[in-house]
Amino acid sequence: MSAAFPFDPILLDALRNARFIVALTGAGISAESGLATFRDAQAGLWARFDPREFATPSAFARHPKRVWDWYAWRREQVASARPNAGHFALADLERRAHAFALVTQNVDGLHQRAGSRNVIELHGNIGRVRCSSEGTRVELWDESGEDVPRCPRCGALLRPDVVWFDEMLPAEALAAAQDAARRCDALLAIGTSAEVYPAAALPASARAAGAIVVEINPNETSLSRRAHHVLRGPAGEILPALLARLALPAS
Numbered sequence: 001m002s003a004a005f006p007f008d009p010i011l012l013d014a015l016r017n018a019r020f021i022v023a024l025t026g027a028g029i030s031a032e033s034g035l036a037t038f039r040d041a042q043a044g045l046w047a048r049f050d051p052r053e054f055a056t057p058s059a060f061a062r063h064p065k066r067v068w069d070w071y072a073w074r075r076e077q078v079a080s081a082r083p084n085a086g087h088f089a090l091a092d093l094e095r096r097a098h099a100f101a102l103v104t105q106n107v108d109g110l111h112q113r114a115g116s117r118n119v120i121e122l123h124g125n126i127g128r129v130r131c132s133s134e135g136t137r138v139e140l141w142d143e144s145g146e147d148v149p150r151c152p153r154c155g156a157l158l159r160p161d162v163v164w165f166d167e168m169l170p171a172e173a174l175a176a177a178q179d180a181a182r183r184c185d186a187l188l189a190i191g192t193s194a195e196v197y198p199a200a201a202l203p204a205s206a207r208a209a210g211a212i213v214v215e216i217n218p219n220e221t222s223l224s225r226r227a228h229h230v231l232r233g234p235a236g237e238i239l240p241a242l243l244a245r246l247a248l249p250a251s
Contacts, residue, residue, distance in 0.1 A: 005241045011229045014212050015246055018185035020099040023090055024202055025235075028191020028217060030106050032236045033081045056165045060132070064157050068148045071160040075126055083114035086190070086235030089243050091115035096248035101180040105192060105199050107162050120176050122169055122199050128161035137161060174198060181205040190216045190235050194223035203227070 015021065027035070053059050053066075060067045091114045094100040102111055102119045107126040111119050129149075130137045133156035141149040141158055149158045163169055177199070181187060187206040194200045203213045203223055215227040216238050224230050231238050 005231065005233065005238055007231075007242060007245050008229060011212070011214065012245055015186055015242075016248065018097070020101075020180075020184045021093065021097045021186045021188065022100070022180045022184040022202075022206065022211075023093070023102045023188045023190055024192060024199065025090075025102065025104045025106060025111070025190045026192025026194075026196075026199075027106060028193075029084070029086045029235045030081070030108050030110055031191070032084045032086060032234055033108075033110060035077060035081050035108060052165070055162075057167065060157075060159060060164075064148045064159075068157075068159070071126065071162075072143065078108045078110075078126055081108065081110065083110045084236045086239045087111055087114035087116070089235075089239035090190075091117075093239075093243055093248075094118065096243075096246075096250055098251075101176075101184070103177040103180060103199070103202065105196065120173050120180070122163070122173050122177060124160070124162035124170070126160055126162055129158045130161045132157045132159040169198065177202060178205060181211075182209045184209075184211050186212045186214065188214045188216060189223055189227065190239070192217070192221070192223075194221045 054070045087110050090102060090111065094102065094116055100118060102116050103122060104111055104119060105122050107121070107123050109125055109127050128137055129141055131151035131154060133151065133154055136153065138151060138158055143149060150156065151158055181202040182205055184206055187203055189203050194203065203226070207213045207226070212228045213226065214229045214231065215221065215223050216231045216235050218232060218234055
């Protein structure tokens, strides 16, 4: 595997000496687990479904049951998916790095299922629901009826705990991600198109603060020209090979 990826010794030294590593992950890493991305021209979710009809507050207000059922379908897909080698490699890197934070744009929870602990979820988690009125998370809900489940506290409709179009990112998560980007020594941008802001600004923030930026992606993105190192290939192949070359001791 390492022969297939002749890693730059400068990159290896920088990662070995890094006191704080941040990984920024996008839909590409979960695509390797069989989950559809959003923006792929042929197979992406937004190529088959209009986001304005399924992923906006106004769509939920107009057709709450249709939106709820669509996310229930996606929850079933996520539940049947399994973390891949890329997810497990990042969890292993967290155990070996001096300090580590994982910032993800994904809502599938696969990083946590692979063993990652310090995960900052910028776009929420599809496995959770919250009250559409009060915003409080609800741990248990009944989907046996014909209607959208309601909040046990106030009676408002429940909704997926994800960030929709026309909504702000969770302030606490965004602040934590921005702080990590400014403080890290190395940022790994993995499987992200680097087109969705404000997450797409994190690599630039890290670079401006003096960190090295590494892109891991099978495809060229808008970040490719600005990254210090570009590792072209699937995360499930590159990350385990990179970790093996680093040979970091477990902490």
